[in-house]
Amino acid sequence: MKSSCVGLLLGVSVLLLSGLSAASPVSLDISPNLQQFFTGDSSVSLRCAGDGQTADGWTVKRTRGGATEDCGETGPDPSCVLDFSVPLGGVFWCETSSGQRSDNVSITVLDKxxxxxxxxxxxxxxxxxxxxxxxxxxxxxxxxxxxxxxxxxxxxxxxxxxxxxxxxxxxxxxxxxxxxxxxxxxxxxxxxxxxxxxxxxxxxxxxxxxxxxxSTPPLHSCISVLHLLCHLLVICPYCVCSVLLVLMCCSRNSGNQPAVSMETRQPAELDDVTTEQDF
The missing domain is CATH 2.60.40.10 (Immunoglobulins)
Structure with a gap:
C-alpha cells in the first residue's frame, strides 16, 4: 500500500511540475534593454534565460547577411556580446538543438x-x-x-x-x-x-x-498577476493532493489491527461430566 501511495504521489508531482515548467518559457534577455544603438555605444549582452536564470541547452541565434548563425560562444552559459564597432544589427532569438525557439528581438545600429x-x-x-x-x-x-x-x-x-x-x-x-x-x-x-x-x-x-x-500616478510594482496565478494554481493542488494521499495511507495502515490470540477452555459442566464417567 505504501509503494502505491508513493507512486501516485510521484506521478502527480511530475504532472504538476511539468505544468509549472510550461508556464515559464525561455526568452532572450538583453542588457541594456534597448532596441536601437549608435556605433561606439557600450556593448550589449544577450543570453537565454527563464525566470531570470540562465537556460541550459539554449543558444543565442542571429541573422547575418540573410543567413542564420550562432551568436557568441556555446557552452553551459551561452551568451552573445555585441560591441557595435560597425553599424550592423539584425534579428536575435534563443533556440534549442531540437528547433524550439523564443520570440525574435530586432536590434538596429546606426552610425549617425x-x-x-x-x-x-x-x-x-x-x-x-x-x-x-x-x-x-x-x-x-x-x-x-x-x-x-x-x-x-x-x-x-x-x-x-x-x-x-x-x-x-x-x-x-x-x-x-x-x-x-x-x-x-x-x-x-x-x-x-x-x-x-x-x-x-x-x-x-x-x-x-x-x-x-x-493622469494616474505610475505603478511602483509591475508584478505579473497572470504569472502569479499560474504558480498558485500549480502549487495549491500539489499541497492538497499530498495531504490527502498521506491521510489515505495512514487511515488504511491503522485499519489493519493485529490478530487477537484466544485461549480455548472447556466449560465447567463438561469437566464435571467427564469426571463422573471416569468413576
Whole structure:
C-alpha cells in the first residue's frame, strides 16, 4: 500500500511540475534593454534565460547577411556580446538543438542620425514606459513621437502610463533638424489594464499655461498577476493532493489491527461430566 501511495504521489508531482515548467518559457534577455544603438555605444549582452536564470541547452541565434548563425560562444552559459564597432544589427532569438525557439528581438545600429530609446523586451501590462529621442552625441532632444501613423505628442520624452496590449505597435520619433529615427516594435505582456498616455509639453509651448494633468500616478510594482496565478494554481493542488494521499495511507495502515490470540477452555459442566464417567 505504501509503494502505491508513493507512486501516485510521484506521478502527480511530475504532472504538476511539468505544468509549472510550461508556464515559464525561455526568452532572450538583453542588457541594456534597448532596441536601437549608435556605433561606439557600450556593448550589449544577450543570453537565454527563464525566470531570470540562465537556460541550459539554449543558444543565442542571429541573422547575418540573410543567413542564420550562432551568436557568441556555446557552452553551459551561452551568451552573445555585441560591441557595435560597425553599424550592423539584425534579428536575435534563443533556440534549442531540437528547433524550439523564443520570440525574435530586432536590434538596429546606426552610425549617425537619430535613435529612439525603446525597450527591446516585452513590457508587463500596467507598467510605465518612457520613450526618448537621442542624438549621436548622446544628448536627448525634443521630438515628435509616433506609433504607426498616429502622432502621440512631443517633447524631450513620451511617457506611456500603465501600458496595455492595445499600446503595441511600431514607434518612432522625428525632428525638423535631425530627421527621424528607425521604427521599433513595442510588445506588451499579460491582460490589458486601464491606462492613460501623457507627454511633455509641445515644442514652443508654455508649461505654465498648460492644463493640469489628470493622469494616474505610475505603478511602483509591475508584478505579473497572470504569472502569479499560474504558480498558485500549480502549487495549491500539489499541497492538497499530498495531504490527502498521506491521510489515505495512514487511515488504511491503522485499519489493519493485529490478530487477537484466544485461549480455548472447556466449560465447567463438561469437566464435571467427564469426571463422573471416569468413576
Amino acid at each position: 542620425g537619430l535613435i529612439l530609446e525603446i525597450p527591446a523586451l516585452p513590457v508587463k501590462a500596467g507598467c510605465d514606459v518612457t520613450l526618448r529621442c537621442r542624438l549621436r552625441s548622446g544628448d536627448i532632444t525634443a521630438a515628435f513621437f509616433f506609433v504607426d501613423k498616429h502622432r502621440l505628442g512631443s517633447g524631450p520624452e513620451l511617457v506611456l502610463r500603465q501600458v496595455r496590449q492595445s499600446d503595441e505597435g511600431s514607434y518612432w520619433c522625428s525632428t525638423d533638424r535631425f530627421g527621424k529615427s528607425p521604427h521599433s516594435f513595442l510588445s506588451v505582456e499579460d491582460p490589458p489594464l486601464p491606462h492613460t498616455i501623457t507627454a511633455s509639453p509641445p515644442l514652443g509651448s508654455d508649461p505654465a499655461g498648460s492644463p493640469p494633468s489628470s
